[in-house]
Amino acid sequence: MVQPLTSSSTESISPSMPLLEFDKIGLEYPFGDSIRRIIQEITLSIKPGEFVSFVGPSGCGKTSILRMVSGLSPTKIGELRCHGQPVTKPLKNVGIAFQNPVLLPWRRTIDNVLLPLEVVHPYKRDFKVNHAHYVDMAQKLLQAVGLKDFQQQFPWQLSGGMRQRASLCRSLIHQPEILLLDEPFGALDAFTREEMWVMLQDLWMQAKCVGILITHDLREAVFLSDTVYVMSPRPSEIAFELKIDLPRPRTLEMCLSDEFAHLAAELRRHIHKN
Numbered sequence: 001m002v003q004p005l006t007s008s009s010t011e012s013i014s015p016s017m018p019l020l021e022f023d024k025i026g027l028e029y030p031f032g033d034s035i036r037r038i039i040q041e042i043t044l045s046i047k048p049g050e051f052v053s054f055v056g057p058s059g060c061g062k063t064s065i066l067r068m069v070s071g072l073s074p075t076k077i078g079e080l081r082c083h084g085q086p087v088t089k090p091l092k093n094v095g096i097a098f099q100n101p102v103l104l105p106w107r108r109t110i111d112n113v114l115l116p117l118e119v120v121h122p123y124k125r126d127f128k129v130n131h132a133h134y135v136d137m138a139q140k141l142l143q144a145v146g147l148k149d150f151q152q153q154f155p156w157q158l159s160g161g162m163r164q165r166a167s168l169c170r171s172l173i174h175q176p177e178i179l180l181l182d183e184p185f186g187a188l189d190a191f192t193r194e195e196m197w198v199m200l201q202d203l204w205m206q207a208k209c210v211g212i213l214i215t216h217d218l219r220e221a222v223f224l225s226d227t228v229y230v231m232s233p234r235p236s237e238i239a240f241e242l243k244i245d246l247p248r249p250r251t252l253e254m255c256l257s258d259e260f261a262h263l264a265a266e267l268r269r270h271i272h273k274n
């Protein structure tokens with residue numbers, strides 16, 4: 001288990017109210033001289049503290065959904081709401097981890113983890129004054145993911161799995177309400193990936209934030225999620241929704257159970273190729 005972290009602001013929010021609402025959202029992109037519909041229509045809601053995954057064929061708009069939630073590419077068709085308010089600009093309460101961890105090579109691991117606090121409100125205002133406290137937060141996160149002894153190393157002195165763990169610490173250091181994960185373990189070997197599932201689950205359970213995972217790995221989706229949404233080929237819709245009621249914390253032994261295999265097979269049955 002990871003060490004306890006400071007709890008996030010979601011504790012004051014009613015768990016029955018959705019944190020995020022996708023209200024008939026659609027997506028179009030220019031394609032040559034025409035417009036191509038990527039997402040036909042998606043309506044769903046995500047509760048505080050829920051972990052959801054989106055799976056589906058390549059090009060159906062999964063990464064685009066994360067961009068819409070982050071506010072980096074605000075929704076133009078339908079409405080995406082966070083705390084009941086339309087998302088029209090980049091949200092501050094979001095942490096993001098990508099497949100490529102992109103740590104700054106000239107900063108030590110701990111300074112990479114601290115980076116969001118130097119740029120995100122309200123932390124950047126008092127970053128220097130509260131520096132010791134923030135370093136303590138970063139050290140607790142790094143300890144939680146087994147990188148306590150590597151905080152002074154540079155990213156190029158870390159393995160791929162270690163870099164991804166540091167990247168997860170960086171995405172959580174400002175205690176976001178929403179953690180966006182775009183195939184974060186896609187580049188890792190199978191054994192390391194499974195270890196990362198357990199570590200991510202622990203971090204998420206401590207942080208009590210919403211997790212939104214994009215993955216092509218159906219077992220990963222089952223292991224981590226409360227709800228898995230299977231998207232159809234574009235123009236995409238939610239083709240299937242699967243609730244995962246396996247008890248938490250989940251263990252890698254559970255992946256060997258018939259129930260786990262059945263859930264992954266159920267998802268597989270609903271994935272259609274382009």
Ligand SMILES: Nc1ncnc2c1ncn2[C@@H]1O[C@H](COP(=O)(O)OP(=O)(O)OP(=O)(O)O)[C@@H](O)[C@H]1O
Nearest residue numbers: 029030031038056057058059060061062063064065
């Ligand atoms: N900025 C953009 N301008 C035009 N088209 C775009 C843009 N971004 C994405 N697309 C197109 O939108 C579609 C969906 O892209 P997106 O990356 O969201 O899909 P995805 O489901 O995450 O795919 P993959 O599983 O392959 O990563 C793709 O066909 C892509 O070419």
